[in-house]
Amino acid sequence: MYEKLTIHELRDKIKNKEVTIKEVVDDVFKRIEALEPKVEAFVTLNKEYAYKRAEELQAKLDNGDNIGILGGIPVAIKDNMCMKDTLTTCSSKMLSNFVSPYSGTVVTKLEEAGAIIVGKTNMDEFAMGSSTATSAHKKTTNPWDTERVPGGSSGGSAACVAADMAIASLGSDTGGSIRQPASYCSVVGLKPTYGLVSRFGLIAFASSLDQIGPFTKDVRDSAIMLNAIAGHDSKDTTSVEIEVPDYEKALDGSVKGLKIGIPTEFIKDGLNPEVKRAFDEAIEKLKELGAEVKEISLDYAKYALPVYYIIAPAEASSNLARYDGIKYGYRTANFDNLEDIYANSRTEGFGDEVKRRIMLGTYVLSSGYYDAYYKRAGQVRTLIKEDFDKAFADVDVIALPTAPNTTFKFGEKSNNPVEMYLEDIFTVPVNIAGLPGISVPCGFDSKNLPIGLQFIGKVFDEQTLLKVSYAYEQNTEHHKARPNI
Amino acid sequence: MREDYEVIIGLEVHAELATKTKIYCSCSTEFGSDPNTHCCPICTGMPGVLPVLNEKVVEYAVKMGLATNCKIARFSKQDRKNYFYPDLPKAYQTSQYDLPLCYEGHVDFKVNGEPKTVGITRIHIEEDAGKLIHDPYTGDTLVDLNRCGVPLIEIVSEPDIRSKDEAIEYMQTLKSILEYLEICDCKMQEGSLRCDVNLSVRKKGETKFGTRTETKNLNSFKAIGRAIEFEIDRQIKELENGGTIYQETRRWDDDKGIGYAMRTKEDAHDYRYFPEPDLAPIVLSDDYVNGIEAALPEMPNVRRERYITELGLPEYDATQITNSKKMAEFFDKAVAKCGNAKLVSNWLMSDVSRKLNESEMEIDNIKFTAEDLGDLITLIDKGTISSAIAKKVFEDMFETGDAPAKIVESKGLVQITDESAIRDLVISVINENEQSVQDFINGKDKAVGFIVGQTMKASKGKANPGIVNKLIMEELNKRKNG
Numbered sequence: 001m002y003e004k005l006t007i008h009e010l011r012d013k014i015k016n017k018e019v020t021i022k023e024v025v026d027d028v029f030k031r032i033e034a035l036e037p038k039v040e041a042f043v044t045l046n047k048e049y050a051y052k053r054a055e056e057l058q059a060k061l062d063n064g065d066n067i068g069i070l071g072g073i074p075v076a077i078k079d080n081m082c083m084k085d086t087l088t089t090c091s092s093k094m095l096s097n098f099v100s101p102y103s104g105t106v107v108t109k110l111e112e113a114g115a116i117i118v119g120k121t122n123m124d125e126f127a128m129g130s131s132t133a134t135s136a137h138k139k140t141t142n143p144w145d146t147e148r149v150p151g152g153s154s155g156g157s158a159a160c161v162a163a164d165m166a167i168a169s170l171g172s173d174t175g176g177s178i179r180q181p182a183s184y185c186s187v188v189g190l191k192p193t194y195g196l197v198s199r200f201g202l203i204a205f206a207s208s209l210d211q212i213g214p215f216t217k218d219v220r221d222s223a224i225m226l227n228a229i230a231g232h233d234s235k236d237t238t239s240v241e242i243e244v245p246d247y248e249k250a251l252d253g254s255v256k257g258l259k260i261g262i263p264t265e266f267i268k269d270g271l272n273p274e275v276k277r278a279f280d281e282a283i284e285k286l287k288e289l290g291a292e293v294k295e296i297s298l299d300y301a302k303y304a305l306p307v308y309y310i311i312a313p314a315e316a317s318s319n320l321a322r323y324d325g326i327k328y329g330y331r332t333a334n335f336d337n338l339e340d341i342y343a344n345s346r347t348e349g350f351g352d353e354v355k356r357r358i359m360l361g362t363y364v365l366s367s368g369y370y371d372a373y374y375k376r377a378g379q380v381r382t383l384i385k386e387d388f389d390k391a392f393a394d395v396d397v398i399a400l401p402t403a404p405n406t407t408f409k410f411g412e413k414s415n416n417p418v419e420m421y422l423e424d425i426f427t428v429p430v431n432i433a434g435l436p437g438i439s440v441p442c443g444f445d446s447k448n449l450p451i452g453l454q455f456i457g458k459v460f461d462e463q464t465l466l467k468v469s470y471a472y473e474q475n476t477e478h479h480k481a482r483p484n485i
Numbered sequence: 486m487r488e489d490y491e492v493i494i495g496l497e498v499h500a501e502l503a504t505k506t507k508i509y510c511s512c513s514t515e516f517g518s519d520p521n522t523h524c525c526p527i528c529t530g531m532p533g534v535l536p537v538l539n540e541k542v543v544e545y546a547v548k549m550g551l552a553t554n555c556k557i558a559r560f561s562k563q564d565r566k567n568y569f570y571p572d573l574p575k576a577y578q579t580s581q582y583d584l585p586l587c588y589e590g591h592v593d594f595k596v597n598g599e600p601k602t603v604g605i606t607r608i609h610i611e612e613d614a615g616k617l618i619h620d621p622y623t624g625d626t627l628v629d630l631n632r633c634g635v636p637l638i639e640i641v642s643e644p645d646i647r648s649k650d651e652a653i654e655y656m657q658t659l660k661s662i663l664e665y666l667e668i669c670d671c672k673m674q675e676g677s678l679r680c681d682v683n684l685s686v687r688k689k690g691e692t693k694f695g696t697r698t699e700t701k702n703l704n705s706f707k708a709i710g711r712a713i714e715f716e717i718d719r720q721i722k723e724l725e726n727g728g729t730i731y732q733e734t735r736r737w738d739d740d741k742g743i744g745y746a747m748r749t750k751e752d753a754h755d756y757r758y759f760p761e762p763d764l765a766p767i768v769l770s771d772d773y774v775n776g777i778e779a780a781l782p783e784m785p786n787v788r789r790e791r792y793i794t795e796l797g798l799p800e801y802d803a804t805q806i807t808n809s810k811k812m813a814e815f816f817d818k819a820v821a822k823c824g825n826a827k828l829v830s831n832w833l834m835s836d837v838s839r840k841l842n843e844s845e846m847e848i849d850n851i852k853f854t855a856e857d858l859g860d861l862i863t864l865i866d867k868g869t870i871s872s873a874i875a876k877k878v879f880e881d882m883f884e885t886g887d888a889p890a891k892i893v894e895s896k897g898l899v900q901i902t903d904e905s906a907i908r909d910l911v912i913s914v915i916n917e918n919e920q921s922v923q924d925f926i927n928g929k930d931k932a933v934g935f936i937v938g939q940t941m942k943a944s945k946g947k948a949n950p951g952i953v954n955k956l957i958m959e960e961l962n963k964r965k966n967g
Contacts, residue, residue, distance in 0.1 A: 102526045102531070203532040237763070315759075318759070324576060365567075
């Protein structure tokens with residue numbers, strides 16, 4: 001039953017010796033073993049490692065030593081984060097045999113904070129997708145309805161927290177890959193400001209957009225996880241040198257006088273009426289709690305999606321070029337010369353969505369097309385950022401739905417990639433502008449499928465983001481609902 | 486036929502920077518280690534790694550830019566150049582595309598006594614690739630990634646070069662500057678300094694450039710010269726025969742002395758350059774650039790002028806000595822010891838250079854010190870040894886590294902200047918060579934030389950030749966008039 005608790009509940013019980021770390025790990029693995037056949041959230045389980053860590057941490061604790069802010073907490077990480085001597089596949093056939101020779105910075109930070117990394121979670125192949133269904137390994141289901149997708153690309157990380165198969169987890173968000181599955185699975189998903197969390201050891205999809213963040217059962221846990229992973233890293237020059245505050249201290253429960261902007265015009269099209277109802281109720285609640293709600297305009301936000309589908313594939317086409325069958329990863333058995341190794345390894349090793357994006361990216365960077373696509377997208381990106389800057393001159397946070405719909409059935413959108421891409425319409429602008437965003441549970445539709453509320457904050461103002469999320473959460477019951485699985 | 490054509494050449498020179506560590510990770514840049522021993526997840530392009538720019542690379546590149554009169558960009562960025570090759574594990578080379586660190590510079594030098602200026606289009610930083618090693622026994626191709634991520638600067642010239650001699654002098658000038666700045670070891674045979682030659686020809690009087698070819702990776706002055714000659718001949722012959730020059734990349738086989746076409750423009754790569762999202766732009770302050778400029782060492786051309794005007798060396802000697810910083814430093818130390826610049830220069834230009842060439846050595850590998858050479862010259866100046874003996878002492882110094890005074894002493898080579906001792910020798914030689922004396926008396930002056938030779942031989946070369954000559958004439962004249 002310990003698997004059902006949050007980080008902040010467990011940390012006290014562990015510290016007060018109400019429970020041993022081994023007992024917590026036992027419960028989590030019992031839960032994983034019971035539910036994995038249904039949820040299929042994990043690519044790799046680190047059972048042996050987990051028990052060894054549990055023993056070490058318990059010994060430290062019994063010795064009176066500090067075991068860290070995540071001491072003894074079982075967490076999961078997305079399978080695009082490198083962990084030394086551990087399979088790291090990006091849910092791709094291409095890396096199906098890749099054992100990382102090093103640990104990424106977030107893995108090191110989690111370990112230093114005392115966390116126990118119980119396993120690596122399933123994802124859309126190379127984080128490309130919004131359903132986790134492009135994984136080469138397995139189909140992760142949504143714990144609220146196993147006929148439906150958990151969202152993506154960090155679907156495994158969202159589903160395992162929703163189903164209590166890990167206390168918390170890490171995902172990565174390039175265009176919504178943390179927030180959208182958090183919304184679909186009714187958990188809290190935070191995408192920090194670009195540059196707050198080191199990307200060293202995160203297998204790149206789109207380098208200028210990727211950011212690692214936590215999935216948790218509530219907002220307080222989100223703050224604790226962020227405390228563990230945030231901060232400058234000398235191995236990542238895009239991580240910013242700023243003083244990292246204690247995010248948990250921002251959770252004062254109040255939104256009085258806080259100005260919340262709503263981009264009404266931007267969100268009116270294509271929004272599912274049940275999602276709209278839940279969103280409107282959430283805004284009413286925030287008003288009730290003393291927030292000041294203001295209408296804002298984000299004129300360029302509607303171009304974020306096309307901009308994203310130029311910049312992200314362009315960077316991906318270059319980032320994924322290293323998977324050539326020469327040094328590591330999948331190599332075709334069928335070749336006569338070097339060109340064949342490249343072409344056949346990549347043809348056989350990558351799935352359709354990955355190939356689609358590599359081709360898109362190669363095209364937009366080609367000589368003669370660069371100016372019309374990549375360069376132009378960069379210019380529009382600047383306009384989108386300026387749009388947000390203007391809005392934030394008047395408001396403290398922006399609120400909008402996380403996704404226009406609730407979770408869909410397997411196969412429902414896979415024939416039409418563009419329809420799938422539209423699920424990211426409200427999350428993508430945040431990545432394009434490099435801002436922090438969070439999704440918190442805000443209710444259910446008539447089929448009892450979760451709905452998420454998204455807040456967007458100013459650059460490096462995760463504190464206000466967490467503050468408003470916490471106040472909303474503590475005054476509603478949505479986060480307490482658990483899937484019946 | 487050849488005199489009807491004008492040759493247009495531009496060079497792209499790659500210099501490996503002598504930083505201790507690689508451009509984006511902390512692996513060693515050392516040359517010649519076992520394959521794949523200076524590697525880490527970063528330089529081998531493992532999934533998930535990120536580059537961190539080595540600041541020394543920027544500093545060195547800025548030094549080169551300032552030393553070649555370039556403008557230094559206060560804002561520049563790095564870009565990815567995408568292509569597949571097994572020696573490039575990331576499948577892109579991090580380089581600089583449209584905003585290089587240094588731009589619009591020039592270098593001045595002399596070719597056969599004539600002044601020449603070549604414009605520098607740009608100097609940018611980039612990473613080197615690994616090496617492919619073809620195993621002749623198994624037929625396999627193996628990859629050595631030690632060189633992956635070794636920092637390079639690429640120095641791109643304007644198409645200002647008009648001959649093989651100009652190309653070689655230009656390259657020599659860059660090499661000297663790199664050495665003076667101590668930013669590249671310039672070991673061409675190890676590939677740490679190499680160049681690509683862009684070359685076209687056109688009929689004299691034409692204003693449009695002809696189609697150019699690019700011959701890649703030339704790593705000796707000899708190869709540069711021969712490849713240029715070959716390509717000039719080939720292009721002129723092709724045109725004279727009514728053929729067409731194609732824009733192509735060519736390879737030079739220095740053993741066979743033949744260039745080959747590698748790939749044409751049609752199958753040229755589309756490198757799909759775009760800004761490297763993993764690295765922040767390089768922003769330099771005026772203070773930073775001014776600080777580097779203030780600390781630049783004396784450049785070879787300044788040193789050469791100083792040698793000519795202050796030390797009175799001939800231009801040719803001054804150029805030869807200052808071309809190599811190590812040679813110039815050796816020169817300075819030897820002059821400081823003995824005070825005779827002209828004689829030090831003569832020794833360096835003749836005996837020292839000859840011995841270095843014979844034994845294929847560099848000046849810094851020589852066994853004796855510059856101060857030893859100074860001492861040797863002092864021994865000559867003071868008359869302790871003759872020039873002839875000095876050459877023998879020099880041979881010994883070169884072999885053993887012993888100090889000249891020690892050699893002179895242990896071998897008893899001190900010059901005999903005692904007139905009475907020499908006179909005794911002279912008299913005995915004259916007495917033993919009556920025929921020569923008679924020849925002299927009969928007006929055959931040649932006979933003197935023979936007697937001088939015999940006397941020197943009798944003294945084992947140690948007698949002061951001036952005194953020997955003087956006394957022989959005295960003694961012979963005594964006989965003649967007596």
